[in-house]
Amino acid sequence: MSGDIHERLEELRDRGLFRRLRCVSGPQGPRVLLDGRPVLLLCSNNYLGLADHPRVREAAAEAAMRYGAGSGASRLISGNMTIHRRLEEALAEFKGSEACLLFGSGYLANVGVVSSLAQEGDVVFSDALNHASIVDGCRLSRAETFIYDHCDVGHLEWGLQQAEGRGALIVTDGVFSMDGDKAPLREIVELAHRYDARVMVDEAHGTGCVGPGGRGLVAELELEDDVDVVVGTLGKALGSYGAYVLCGETMANYLVNSARTLIFSTALSPPSVAAALAALELLCEQPRRVEKLQRNGRVLREALSEAGVVVEERDTPIVPLIVGEAQTAVAASDRALERGIFAPAIRPPTVPPGTSRLRLAVMASHTKSELREAAAVLAATVPAAARRAPEPPVSGSDDPARRARVFDGLADAA
Numbered sequence: 412m413s414g415d416i417h418e419r420l421e422e423l424r425d426r427g428l429f430r431r432l433r434c435v436s437g438p439q440g441p442r443v444l445l446d447g448r449p450v451l452l453l454c455s456n457n458y459l460g461l462a463d464h465p466r467v468r469e470a471a472a473e474a475a476m477r478y479g480a481g482s483g484a485s486r487l488i489s490g491n492m493t494i495h496r497r498l499e500e501a502l503a504e505f506k507g508s509e510a511c512l513l514f515g516s517g518y519l520a521n522v523g524v525v526s527s528l529a530q531e532g533d534v535v536f537s538d539a540l541n542h543a544s545i546v547d548g549c550r551l552s553r554a555e556t557f558i559y560d561h562c563d564v565g566h567l568e569w570g571l572q573q574a575e576g577r578g579a580l581i582v583t584d585g586v587f588s589m590d591g592d593k594a595p596l597r598e599i600v601e602l603a604h605r606y607d608a609r610v611m612v613d614e615a616h617g618t619g620c621v622g623p624g625g626r627g628l629v630a631e632l633e634l635e636d637d638v639d640v641v642v643g644t645l646g647k648a649l650g651s652y653g654a655y656v657l658c659g660e661t662m663a664n665y666l667v668n669s670a671r672t673l674i675f676s677t678a679l680s681p682p683s684v685a686a687a688l689a690a691l692e693l694l695c696e697q698p699r700r701v702e703k704l705q706r707n708g709r710v711l712r713e714a715l716s717e718a719g720v721v722v723e724e725r726d727t728p729i730v731p732l733i734v735g736e737a738q739t740a741v742a743a744s745d746r747a748l749e750r751g752i753f754a755p756a757i758r759p760p761t762v763p764p765g766t767s768r769l770r771l772a773v774m775a776s777h778t779k780s781e782l783r784e785a786a787a788v789l790a791a792t793v794p795a796a797a798r799r800a801p802e803p804p805v806s807g808s809d810d811p812a813r814r815a816r817v818f819d820g821l822a823d824a825a
């Protein structure tokens with residue numbers, strides 16, 4: 412290893428940003444062995460507890476026997492199999508979309524779609540707290556990127572005006588992955604109509620979690636006909652691995668011909684596809700799983716509030732405990748882990764500097780008593796910062812400092 416890399420690692424350590432891989436034994440249940448120690452898992456995106464459901468496991472095993480373990484090639488070569496088509500049809504029906512296109516992962520879907528829909532000379536409008544894969548899609552597109560302040564439609568509109576007709580795409584997470592809040596989609600869609608831009612929504616944390624029967628935020632707001640592209644993942648509430656894009660037929664054809672991450676990457680493996688199909692069937696048959704997830708979110712929030720921790724009222728399974736500096740978040744996470752609660756510190760560049768946090772994620776499979784136990788431990792281990800109401804964001808799109816950031820390249824908002 413070169414000295415340079417040693418230095419970079421040391422610097423990360425000094426700043427509290429060093430990461431290491433930990434190992435979970437067994438499936439993503441509420442209680443797992445973490446590096447050999449029993450802990451309560453409070454950070455998995457297996458929201459509906461489907462990743463280890465017997466029907467989902469069986470479907471994956473059967474698909475491996477019937478179709479093999481791998482798809483062997485990209486979708487445009489020989490990797491597109493009947494089982495891919497079946498899942499695409501089922502997802503399109505579930506979400507009421509004309510077409511559906513599977514991708515290898517949510518990361519690949521976002522990078523592929525954003526870079527297909529925006530090109531050199533265009534402007535992409537991206538929320539400041541969008542997922543890293545959207546940020547990277549903006550980079551690959553070579554379009555100019557306008558990063559509007561988080562959920563600030565005033566700032567977005569100001570940017571659209573500056574773009575003078577070059578605005579090609581507005582892209583946003585539906586449910587924000589690290590904050591659990593929802594994008595103001597109605598207002599965004601209205602602006603998109605007015606300024607003639609497309610809208611793309613990432614429902615990675617919406618599908619299975621919010622909306623009627625877990626159909627996501629776009630369905631909750633009845634905006635299916637107003638959003639051009641919805642991205643969803645199979646690796647979170649749907650308990651498998653992979654991703655999908657919902658859109659019109661013409662758009663799907665365009666993506667097949669332009670999305671580099673679909674064209675140049677091996678198709679999803681049959682067991683992953685079959686597992687997602689089985690999970691989707693379970694979600695449709697048992698919508699109460701979504702209700703249980705939402706109830707569990709309320710249980711955790713109430714228990715934390717009663718214990719003196721400030722949490723926002725929300726109906727998503729993501730509960731951020733923002734503590735500030737990276738080192739403080741790491742120390743809080745270590746203390747919680749010593750007492751059996753696994754909620755790792757989330758630090759820059761995943762979240763902006765000064766907002767490091769424990770990002771709690773509830774699952775439908777948690778019991779009430781597990782969530783209350785976790786709240787009691789966290790109330791005793793997170794620092795006082797998480798017990799104060801957050802400062803309101805600075806707003807006002809006439810602020811020159813904010814103007815200066817416009818079109819000056821891409822901030823690391825991941």
Ligand SMILES: Cc1ncc(COP(=O)(O)O)c(C=O)c1O
Nearest residue numbers: 516517518542588613615644646
């Ligand atoms: C909002 C959001 N989009 C996309 C992704 C990427 O999805 P995947 O893990 O399937 O690559 C994630 C997952 O981490 C996410 O949180």
